[in-house]
Amino acid sequence: LGLLAETGLVFISDSRTNAGIDDVGTYTKMFSFGVSKERTIVILTSGNLSITQAVLSLVEEDIDNAAPESLHSLPTMYAIARYLGKKNREIMALDKDILSCSNIAYDCRLIVGGQIKGHEPALYLIYAEGNSIRATPETPFLQIGETKYGKTILDRAFRFDTGLDSAARCAIISMDATMRSNLSVGPPIDIAVYYKDSFELRHKRRFPERAPFLIKFRRQWEQELQEVVTRMPMVPWDE
């Protein structure tokens, strides 16, 4: 999940991968890149692990080789979204047909967000096919992976003008709702906040399942929700 706010960006991801319910693994899905005081970029991944790892390998190679096109050299976030789409298409050309033969979908969606000096922060979702869409003040968040459980709180409580502290809390509520209701989403949780014009990822943390903060957060959220329910208007049966 990526959130675009007036004052910056919030990123959150879980770490569960699974091939069926009896083959569960832990891999981070958040990757950060940057050039100090010049650009900060965060990538989130979803879909088939072999594909997302392959895409990330190409991205890292280009940085290591100081390629003409890389996350460290491309001039805009749009160019970076296009570039990631191209990498996705390269892996698709290698793997899609043979995966199809085994009835495995070519499944890879990325979120990329960040800021390059001289430009506003931006947030993109890149589809498996390599095309992309961009978050706007009107629709200021993008989700990949298991999106439905976590969407309702964002529709109600997150807007472009929400402060980053509350945006981070919305992100945790959204992710925690998804973990609670769907076994394919699981801890540790990675969360990062980028403050506009800082050109560094000042706030980044990983919370394991039993992190005291997460336990306290969950308990309070559940209690607050139960209390809100009791304050809601009664159904007017007799009107």
Add this chain to the structure above:
Amino acid sequence: LGLLAETGLVFISDSRTNAGIDDVGTYTKMFSFGVSKERTIVILTSGNLSITQAVLSLVEEDIDNAAPESLHSLPTMYAIARYLGKKNREIMALDKDILSCSNIAYDCRLIVGGQIKGHEPALYLIYAEGNSIRATPETPFLQIGETKYGKTILDRAFRFDTGLDSAARCAIISMDATMRSNLSVGPPIDIAVYYKDSFELRHKRRFPERAPFLIKFRRQWEQELQEVVTRMPMVPWDE
């Protein structure tokens, strides 16, 4: 959505049907049956409208013909769940193969709940294949149709020992969350509450889209959620 509580049952359904996004209709998905002072039964439907209407036609015919097996004569809620499964299989035998030829899934899930004198209230979900599962105090709600958006509030705020007033409010929150996030779910909303051992459906209402109650309810829910977010613990970046 059907909720099983210690003191009774709550049912809620939307009224939207769609065949693609440009062919949207309004049909109730809640049907109530009963014999005064002896039994009350509510059926909710989801899936292909031609199938659910066909199943309901068979059910109504059996009542009209005072058939040996009908909602008015079967001795237990389990027998009623089996009976509805059988009706589902009858329609499946008529329609499934030819629907498959047009790549249309045989899609019909029902929720049935109620109480027959001498027995506890019960709530069942009947699959397209005719088999069924039952709600229990441990897992006291059942959903059909678009289930994900509306599940998170129930996981957090509804339990078997929740009172029926709060259960009804949870049901509205759940349905409203689903309507907000998914176009295939839409008003009017039908809601009914059955009080254990009453053997009548005392509370039943339909709320159209612009019902003042729904508008007020939604606005308050959104405000309360936004306020809860600001009360949640801050992310401890520096621990």
